[in-house]
Amino acid sequence: MSSRLRLWVLAAGGLGVAVLFVLACFDLPAFGGLRHPYGDRAVHAALARHTANTVSSVNFDQRAFDTLGEESILFGSVVGTVVLLRQTRDEGRLPPEPATVAPPVRRYALIALPVTLLIGLYVIAHGQLSPGGGFQGGVVVATALHLLYIAVDYRALERIRPVGLYEVADAAGEAAYLLVGTAALVTGAAFLTNFLPYGTFNTLSSGGTVPLLNAAIGVEVACGVVVLLARFLDQAVEIESGDRDDEAEAGT
Amino acid sequence: MSGWTAAAAALLLCGVAPAACGAATGPVRRRVPAQNLTTTLLSLVILLLAQGYGRPAYTDPALVLAVLGPAGTLLYVRLLADQLAAHPPRPRSLLAVTALSYTAVPAVVLPLCVATGPGRAMVKLLVIGVLLVLGSRVAARAVTAAVSAGHGRTGPAEGMSDG
Amino acid sequence: MADDLPLLLGLLLVAAAGTAAVLVRDPVRQSFVLSLFGLALALVFLLLQAPDVALSQLAVGSALTPLMVLLSVRKVRRKARSERREEHE
Numbered sequence: 001m002s003s004r005l006r007l008w009v010l011a012a013g014g015l016g017v018a019v020l021f022v023l024a025c026f027d028l029p030a031f032g033g034l035r036h037p038y039g040d041r042a043v044h045a046a047l048a049r050h051t052a053n054t055v056s057s058v059n060f061d062q063r064a065f066d067t068l069g070e071e072s073i074l075f076g077s078v079v080g081t082v083v084l085l086r087q088t089r090d091e092g093r094l095p096p097e098p099a100t101v102a103p104p105v106r107r108y109a110l111i112a113l114p115v116t117l118l119i120g121l122y123v124i125a126h127g128q129l130s131p132g133g134g135f136q137g138g139v140v141v142a143t144a145l146h147l148l149y150i151a152v153d154y155r156a157l158e159r160i161r162p163v164g165l166y167e168v169a170d171a172a173g174e175a176a177y178l179l180v181g182t183a184a185l186v187t188g189a190a191f192l193t194n195f196l197p198y199g200t201f202n203t204l205s206s207g208g209t210v211p212l213l214n215a216a217i218g219v220e221v222a223c224g225v226v227v228l229l230a231r232f233l234d235q236a237v238e239i240e241s242g243d244r245d246d247e248a249e250a251g252t
Numbered sequence: 253m254s255g256w257t258a259a260a261a262a263l264l265l266c267g268v269a270p271a272a273c274g275a276a277t278g279p280v281r282r283r284v285p286a287q288n289l290t291t292t293l294l295s296l297v298i299l300l301l302a303q304g305y306g307r308p309a310y311t312d313p314a315l316v317l318a319v320l321g322p323a324g325t326l327l328y329v330r331l332l333a334d335q336l337a338a339h340p341p342r343p344r345s346l347l348a349v350t351a352l353s354y355t356a357v358p359a360v361v362l363p364l365c366v367a368t369g370p371g372r373a374m375v376k377l378l379v380i381g382v383l384l385v386l387g388s389r390v391a392a393r394a395v396t397a398a399v400s401a402g403h404g405r406t407g408p409a410e411g412m413s414d415g
Numbered sequence: 416m417a418d419d420l421p422l423l424l425g426l427l428l429v430a431a432a433g434t435a436a437v438l439v440r441d442p443v444r445q446s447f448v449l450s451l452f453g454l455a456l457a458l459v460f461l462l463l464q465a466p467d468v469a470l471s472q473l474a475v476g477s478a479l480t481p482l483m484v485l486l487s488v489r490k491v492r493r494k495a496r497s498e499r500r501e502e503h504e
Contacts, residue, residue: 253417253418253420257418257420257421258420260421261420261421261424264421264424264425264428264458265424268428269424269428272428272431272432272451272454272455275447275448275450275451276432276435276439276444276447276448276451277435280443283444283447287447287450287451290451290454291454291477294454294457294458297458298458298461301421301461301462305464307466309466310461310466312466312470313457313461313466313469313470313473316470316473316474317457317473317477320473320474320477320478321477323477323478324450324477324478324481327478327481327482327485328446328447328481328485331482331485331486331489332443332485335443
């Protein structure tokens, strides 16, 4: 079958798929109506548990087990990346060249770092009230810490950022989620039940276990992302493949 | 469709779309300032939509974008410093892009502050405006600094040492 | 129809960014386009009244994804450069 014939077959197939797709799109139900059976029940349950942000209530209260799975996916991929990007025996570690950072950039980054950190913590803490939550705030916190990489050179960042501590904190965040879920078992309810008092609606302490789980996820995501980027930065800036030394030895 | 939503659509069409085209095509010296302009204008669009839809909770994504957009631009400048130094942007076009950010931010934030009225929400809007202006300013400064540093240095950038 | 205008613009932006992401070949340029694609997606999520998802997309796509892509490109180019140097020696 010549290449041209193949392209004609592809075009015919693509046209058929496009026609079917357009017909299907016209038959779709209208988007975003005012009532939906699941939506109504989810909002009703969220309000009954004094959680203003229904999405957070669904994520951390009504379907908290799914969020445990998602968190474990992130944890597992960070562990996998650490294994893949570790320094192997045939690689050497070179000290990175000191980089000069322009004063306006350094000034901005050193001001933006606490501001971004604060915004990240705000997003984590207000997960049950406004859009946001542990995951979004955790990523913002991790990005804030990497503003250090912009503000100073890599060696200074390494001194301020002890990776081992972040790895421990990552595991601690994952464990904290499990512990809060297991604590519900102690009270006689099912795993990950919302057993704490619900509090006053629209305040920081509302929602029962939702703020706690938000905090656990926030710690886990922030530390996981910091560890992930630390491995990438190490490989890109410091670790050198040791093949050159083998070549030199074979030559002599 | 309220006036705010119409303004958001207009800003999208005339601001974000051309800036995104500038950031997606062309040499690196055009992409970096265009990326910063795109994030700034998109943050303003989100603020307008928040007012248009009557949902003050939507200002949180705008706040996050106001800090993360410049962070992304600074990362690009840091990691692509040698390419920027080799082909520096024209100072006039850089100045034009920055001036555009400086005019767009107050033009959107101040009417929104008037519409919101005094209170915590207005403080949040002002904080977002200040962050956007500071972000555009530092992006322009970083690009010029990378260009001038590259001219003074013959070696490659950090992490690319030949020795 | 007029109410849908921002949504239509957002969807067109997503389609354009997605096509551009496929057509660009150089990884450095692709990191810019991917960041723009993320921004367009975040806008569409916001227009479809899903601010939590928009926040997630903004957080991940603004600084994290470009950083990882550019660091990988830097590592690969370093290796290629050192291999070229071996050939010259």
